[in-house]
Amino acid sequence: MANKSLFASLKGRFGSETNAVNLAGGNAYKYDDQHKLAQLAVTGTIGDLYYQDAEMELATVLQVANAVPDEFLAKTAVYARQQGKMKDLPALLLAILATRDPVLLSRAFPKVASNGKMLRNFVQIMRSGQTGRRSLGSRPKALVRGWLNSATDYQLLQASVGNDPSLADVIKMVHPKPRDAQRDALFAWLIGKPCAADALPAEIRDYVSFKADPKGRPVPDVPFQMLTHLPLSQKQWMKIARQGSWNMVRMNLNTFLRHGVFEDTQATADVAAILRDPQRVKKANAFPYQLMTAYQALSADMSLAIREAMHDALELAVANVPSFKGQVVVCPDVSGSMSGVVTGLRKGATFRTRFVDVAALVAAAVLRRNRGGTVLPFEVNVRKVALEPRDTIMTNAQKLAAQWGGGTNCAAPLEWLNQNRRSPDLVILVSDNQSWVDTWGRHHGAERTGVMRAWETLKRRKPDARWCASTLRPTARRRPRPGRTS
Template identity: 55%
Template sequence: MVNTQLFQSQRGAMLPAALDTNNELAPAYAFSPRHQLAQLAATGCLRQTFYAQAQDQLDRVMTLAAEVDPAFVARTAVYARESGHMKDMPALLAAILAVRDLELLAQVFPRVIDSGKMLRNFVQILRSGAVGRKSLGTRPKKLVQRWLLEATEKQLLNAAVGNAPSLADVVKMVHPKPAEAWRAAWFAWLIGKPHDEAALPPATQALERFKRDATGEPPDVPFQMLTALGMTPAQWAQVARAGSWQMVRQNLNTFARHGVFEQPGMAKAIAAKLRDPQAVARARVLPYQLMSAFKAAGEAVPAVVQDALQDAMELAIGNVPSLHGRVVVCPDVSGSMRSSVTGWAGSATSTVRCVDVAALVAAAVLRKNRRARVLPFDFDVVDLRMNPRDSVMTNAQKLAGIGGGGTSCSAPLARLNRERAQVDLVILVSDNESWMDARRSGATATMREWETLKQRNPGARLVCIDIQPHATTQAAERADILNVGGFSDAVFEMIANFAEGRMGAGHWVGEIEAVTLGVQ
């Protein structure tokens, strides 16, 4: 007689064995090379994270890009830039195309290298030798020249802020030959060569006048070009008034240091800008950017401004699609989720942690579906009562303040099964590094619990959001399971499409494959 405990009959679909391991050496399912590349491109930061060194991530991207076809690399670069709003990874993928397929590079260059910062990133990656060459080459050089020759004065001034390389380095490298007199004078001004100041475009002329006499109104140039000129608090206030929505959000502590909020009416004026619905919409602001600004705001930033960031968060969440039915969100609050969401970068390390983003996703879903359940977990479910009427920021902070133990991704599913809960959609937000529920063989505990839940809820769907780039998951990809990386607005839209059955075969990788190449 066989051991019936060992060979008991299983209901439902045959579950795949977890033949790979995660960073905790626990059983897991490996993604395909395309999915791994997509995961890295949409969430990767080329910096040290809780589980990965920056060089390890770079090596993985290079290996994966060599395993997939160049067209998928090109589509991933476009997706990561336009939907994921990434910077380092799209520039790296564009640089890889400069070695692998110049025609594809030309098709995606304007969409991926869409700012001076991205241009400098692309040039630096190429000249570093990391992708197999140290020179730009004829075609990439012409693409860089075209950007320089078509950029507006404002774009050029913004691009001139920053080093390694500086825009002056790039100009010296590619030798653009402008047809307009103003552009020729501007390039000469940039690299310190003789030029006719009268031929410079208006903002640059104003900057030169301000350098000689800094008593008037500051010119409309990036404020970084003015910081060494000894501006008064009143002049700094003028800079804040003229700044874009994103610029103001990113520099609240700078304004506080320079006495802007002490100027009459400035605190209210900046608050009004931050909570302006049209400004928020134009800025295409991501909820996590608002969380970053809110968490980074020092004590010198007035309460009215901090409140405005919360108001802006509510506006940004208004763009998140509603998820209908019986929805359960499971944010991972374990110890590894305490690391910075964008990796370690010294003094520039983001104050937003992975757990903050997981909590933000949960709070956003609860805001749009007040009947949704939230089951935070570490080694087990953490019981926490959530008020859907509270602000998104308040609920996110409440969630992020709990937990800190080991990781068991199956715990919330096990809780639902013990309750025999009726469920339509489960959203698991984690770093996928489950180990408390590890099994020695067969399927992961997450897959086993999900299959049990499916017997009771045949139409249920599971979405696993990976906050940081990893090569494995606890839930194998299949028709009712979506594995997606990232935390941009595009993820919310993707969840809604998947929940409503509007997403095609291939799920997330299919979304990337659907990207149309060429200039839009």
């Protein structure tokens, strides 16, 4: 007999009464703890969002993390870092694991603390007391010491950029035993203690000399953040722009503009070539979202050549978006709650990119790879918007995001498909999934959600249709606040 829990009919699995209330007050279905943690791990930012604040999200993460097995917690931390490319949540899960299983911590640590920023995130969270302790403990200290001694000189320099805690704070906290005289001198230099200058790595010696007198000297091979406070010439800024990594160049275009790099035609062409270089884009594992964020942040005075290079780079970055068989429908949520910024509201870390921008970007990228696809932006109802598949992804994403506003009805695109007797093979919905229009005022447990009712109607017409609901933000369950609307 087949496993009934896995192979139950659609009606048996999803036709039951709702058992939860989402953040907007609509009927919903409760996730189990492992499902919930996995979703939080790859969408969470621990910042203030439209329907929840940072404290609520943190409390939810701690609650579900403490309810799952240690091995699942460790695997989730590694997956969120390596596959989800997340930062804060993997470090938080690693800190929780540190209080529960030191053996699993040792196995997960090098896969999560993959660079100096992640190392400092882990130490910061451990010292905060949010995971149950304010000190690192013997095993975490040993792991941090191991990272400090195994990291390359350049990785340590990269890790030294930033505070709270600074790398110097971390070194003073764990007291690593230097592996050799050069590492001993470097540790001393990083924490501001006297050291043997001739024992320092060559790039540090070059940097010290350059810092003392940058005029006419070649730019040293150090993280560019270590140079920005120095009185650099226009030519030196051009050299920094030309020798930077793809990600560094993408993130600092406005800085280069302010320092005259794009006043030079050849320098502008060189930077544009870096941005649209297929090999560099692939090596950087560039996310379309990163390019959209960088594009939105560009100064109004930015060179047209750089803007066009960003369009080209985004086209390259969606090369891994699959083309699907059959009729594809993608439904980006453009309702009012999608106006929140994807990073959450965090001092010094808030971007301009909103959830509606990301939903629109996903829709435009799917349309690019599936030219016969249909895009149905929705809020309370489906909105009509004319898109040209041959337009750039950035252009189509901007058209969709401009539709922003209104309440939330996640069933709207499915109802539109039913009314128009459409039978798609795949429906992709991109939303915060806080639908409330069709269930407002009802108590959970009363009936199925509007989405499931509409989906079951579509499935009767197209039994092999597939449904993919993508959540762009972490969700937590709570009772609705009276009068709260999208």
